[in-house]
Amino acid sequence: MSSGARPKSQPVKLSQGRMYDIIRAPVVTEKSTMGSEHNQVTFRVPLDATKPEIKAAVEGVFKVKVKAVNTLRQDGKVKRFRGRPGRRPDYKKAMVTLAEGNSIDVTTGV
Amino acid sequence: MQVTETTADGLKREFKVVIPASDVQEKMDHRLQELGKTIRMPGFRPGKVPLQLLKQRFGQSIMGEIIERTVTDSSTQVMTERNLRPAVQPKIEIVSFPEGADLEYSMALEVVPEITPMDFSTLELERLTVDIPDSEIDEALQRLAQRQRKSEPLATPRPAQNGDVVVIDFTGRIDGVEFPGGAATDHYLELGSGSLIPGFEEQLVGANAGDQVTVTVTFPEDYPNKELAGKEAAFDVTIKEIREPVAATIDDELAKSFGLEDLAAMRGSVREQIEKEYGGVSRGKLKRQLLDALAAEHDFEVPAGMVEAEFEGIWRQIESDREQGRLDEEDAAKSEDDLKADYRAIAERRVRLGLLLSEVGRLNNIQVSNDELTRAILAEARRYPGQERKVMEFYQKSPEALAQVRAPLYEDKVIDYILELAKVSDRKVEPATLLEESSEAPSGDEAKKAKPKAKAKAKTTAKRKKADDSDSAEDEAKPKAKAKAKVTKKAESE
Numbered sequence: 326m327s328s329g330a331r332p333k334s335q336p337v338k339l340s341q342g343r344m345y346d347i348i349r350a351p352v353v354t355e356k357s358t359m360g361s362e363h364n365q366v367t368f369r370v371p372l373d374a375t376k377p378e379i380k381a382a383v384e385g386v387f388k389v390k391v392k393a394v395n396t397l398r399q400d401g402k403v404k405r406f407r408g409r410p411g412r413r414p415d416y417k418k419a420m421v422t423l424a425e426g427n428s429i430d431v432t433t434g435v
Numbered sequence: 436m437q438v439t440e441t442t443a444d445g446l447k448r449e450f451k452v453v454i455p456a457s458d459v460q461e462k463m464d465h466r467l468q469e470l471g472k473t474i475r476m477p478g479f480r481p482g483k484v485p486l487q488l489l490k491q492r493f494g495q496s497i498m499g500e501i502i503e504r505t506v507t508d509s510s511t512q513v514m515t516e517r518n519l520r521p522a523v524q525p526k527i528e529i530v531s532f533p534e535g536a537d538l539e540y541s542m543a544l545e546v547v548p549e550i551t552p553m554d555f556s557t558l559e560l561e562r563l564t565v566d567i568p569d570s571e572i573d574e575a576l577q578r579l580a581q582r583q584r585k586s587e588p589l590a591t592p593r594p595a596q597n598g599d600v601v602v603i604d605f606t607g608r609i610d611g612v613e614f615p616g617g618a619a620t621d622h623y624l625e626l627g628s629g630s631l632i633p634g635f636e637e638q639l640v641g642a643n644a645g646d647q648v649t650v651t652v653t654f655p656e657d658y659p660n661k662e663l664a665g666k667e668a669a670f671d672v673t674i675k676e677i678r679e680p681v682a683a684t685i686d687d688e689l690a691k692s693f694g695l696e697d698l699a700a701m702r703g704s705v706r707e708q709i710e711k712e713y714g715g716v717s718r719g720k721l722k723r724q725l726l727d728a729l730a731a732e733h734d735f736e737v738p739a740g741m742v743e744a745e746f747e748g749i750w751r752q753i754e755s756d757r758e759q760g761r762l763d764e765e766d767a768a769k770s771e772d773d774l775k776a777d778y779r780a781i782a783e784r785r786v787r788l789g790l791l792l793s794e795v796g797r798l799n800n801i802q803v804s805n806d807e808l809t810r811a812i813l814a815e816a817r818r819y820p821g822q823e824r825k826v827m828e829f830y831q832k833s834p835e836a837l838a839q840v841r842a843p844l845y846e847d848k849v850i851d852y853i854l855e856l857a858k859v860s861d862r863k864v865e866p867a868t869l870l871e872e873s874s875e876a877p878s879g880d881e882a883k884k885a886k887p888k889a890k891a892k893a894k895t896t897a898k899r900k901k902a903d904d905s906d907s908a909e910d911e912a913k914p915k916a917k918a919k920a921k922v923t924k925k926a927e928s929e
Binding site: 352353354355357358 | 480485488
C-alpha cells in the first residue's frame with residue numbers, strides 16, 4: 326500500500342542493472358500473443374517490482390514509450406515430489422501496453 | 436518464374452531460372468501452416484502457434500527444404516514446358532539466394548537427342564537357318580550313350596589292357612610309411628583315363644585278376660598336396676577284377692534310362708534341343724545384324740554425360756580385370772589411351788543403340804507386362820534350386836533388381852517388333868557355317884565406325900558382340916552391367 330501513496334507524476338529513477346533485473350523474461354503463450362494485437366507485451370518480473378518501476382525499466386531497456394502497466398501475482402502451484410508436498414515459486418507478470426507507434430519484438434531477445 | 440536459356444550447344448542446354456521471392460515466401464508460409472497444425476510448443480495448444488513465431492523458430496531449417504522443392508518443381512516445369520527430355524539428371528546450381536530476394540539458379544542438362552527411327556521396313560536382314568542333319572542327332576545320341584557306358588566282368592580271363600576298368604584295393608606308402616588318403620578298397624579305375632597320378636595306370640596294364648602289383652610312382656611337382664608333391668611312393672595294389680567296357684547301344688533301353696518312352700521320342704527331344712541351340716545362335720546373329728544395321732543407319736548425337744557414365748562402368752570392369760590379371764593379352768598390350776579410346780567408342784555405340792531402342796519402344800508403346808516379368812523372375816529363381824523363395828523375395832523387395840530383369844525383356848520385345856517390320860530373308864546354311872560366321876560376320880559393318888587401328892578393330896568387334904547379345908548367358912558379369920546401364924537410361928528418359 327505504501328507504493329500507492331506515491332504521487333503519480335513523480336518518475337522513478339532506476340539503475341541500469343535494476344532495469345535488467347526487472348525484465349526477467351518475455352511470456353510467450355497463446356494468451357500473451359492475444360495481447361500483442363493491442364500493442365501489449367507481457368513480461369515476467371520480480372515480485373517486488375512496482376508498476377512505475379516496470380514502466381521505467383521497459384522504457385529504458387527497449388527505448389519505447391509505455392502507456393500503461395498491469396500486473397498480477399501468480400501463486401506457485403503446490404506440487405508433490407516423491408510424496409512430499411512442495412511449492413513452485415510465485416511470480417509476477419506485467420502486461421505492458423505500449424504507446425501507439427511503438428513495438429517490441431519479444432522473441433528476438435534483448 | 437523467369438527462364439532464360441543461356442546456352443544451347445548441341446544437346447547441351449543451360450538455363451537461368453529466377454523465382455520471385457514472393458513465390459518462395461508463399462510456399463514457405465504454406466508449409467509452415469501445415470507444420471503448425473501438429474507442432475507442440477510450450478505455452479500453445481497444438482495448431483495454435485502463431486505463424487510469426489513459427490517462422491522465427493523454424494524458418495531457417497525449412498528454407499532449405501523449400502528451396503530444394505521449388506528448384507526441382509520449377510526445373511521439371513521448365514522441362515515439360517519446353518518439351519525437353521533430359522538424358523541424365525540435370526545439374527542444378529543455386530547462384531544466389533539472399534534473404535528476401537529472388538531465388539536464382541542455373542540448370543545444365545543434356546537432352547535426349549531427337550531420334551527419328553529409320554523406316555524399319557527398309558531393313559534387310561538375313562536369318563540363318565539350319566537343317567539339322569541326322570548325323571548330328573546320331574552324334575549327340577552317341578555322346579549320351581557314351582556317358583552311360585557300363586562295364587562288365589571279363590567273360591574269359593585275360594590281362595588288363597588300356598580301356599579296361601579294374602577294381603582294385605591299394606595302399607600307398609612313402610618311405611615305408613602309409614600316408615593319409617593313400618589307400619582305398621574296391622576302387623573302380625579306368626585304365627588310360629588319367630584319373631590317378633601319371634604312371635599309375637600304365638603300370639597296371641598287363642596285370643591279371645588276382646595279381647598283387649607294387650606300383651612305384653613319383654608325385655608330380657605341382658601336386659596339390661604339398662607334402663606329397665615330388666615324393667616317390669609305392670602302392671601295393673591288389674587287382675580284384677578286370678572288367679571290360681561295354682558300348683551302350685542306342686536303343687529303346689537307352690531312351691528309357693533317360694526317362695523317355697522309346698528311341699523315337701529320344702531322337703525327337705534331342706533334335707528339339709539342338710534346334711533350340713541353333714535357334715539361339717541364329718537369333719543372336721540376327722539381332723547382331725540388326726544392331727549393326729541400326730548403328731550404321733542412325734548417327735544422332737549422343738549425350739556426353741550418358742556416354743561418360745557408360746564408359747565409367749566399362750572402365751571399372753577393365754580396371755578390376757586388370758588388377759586380377761585377367762586382362763586380355765591384346766588389351767594389355769595396348770597403351771592406356773588407346774584402350775580408353777576403344778572403350779569410349781563402345782560406350783557411345785551402346786548408348787546410341789540403347790537410346791534408339793528405348794525410343795522405338797516408347798513410340799510404339801511397347802511394354803513389358805507383369806506376366807512376362809513374373810515368368811522371367813521364375814526362370815531366374817529356378818537357377819537357384821532350394822532358394823526359389825528367397826530369390827523371389829529379393830526381386831519383390833528391390834525395384835532395382837526388378838528393373839534389371841525388365842531391361843533385357845524390353846530390349847527383346849523392341850527387337851522383335853523391329854524384326855517384324857524388317858525384311859527378313861531366310862538362308863539355309865550348314866550348321867558349321869552358322870557357328871563359324873558368328874565370329875566373322877560383324878566386322879564388315881563395324882569397319883565404317885571403328886576408329887583406331889586394324890588390330891583394335893577386331894578386338895572391339897568381339898567385345899561389342901558380347902555386350903550386345905545380352906541374352907548370351909555365357910558371360911554373366913557383362914550383360915548384367917549392361918542391363919543396369921540400360922535401366923538407368925530408361926528411368927531417366929521417361
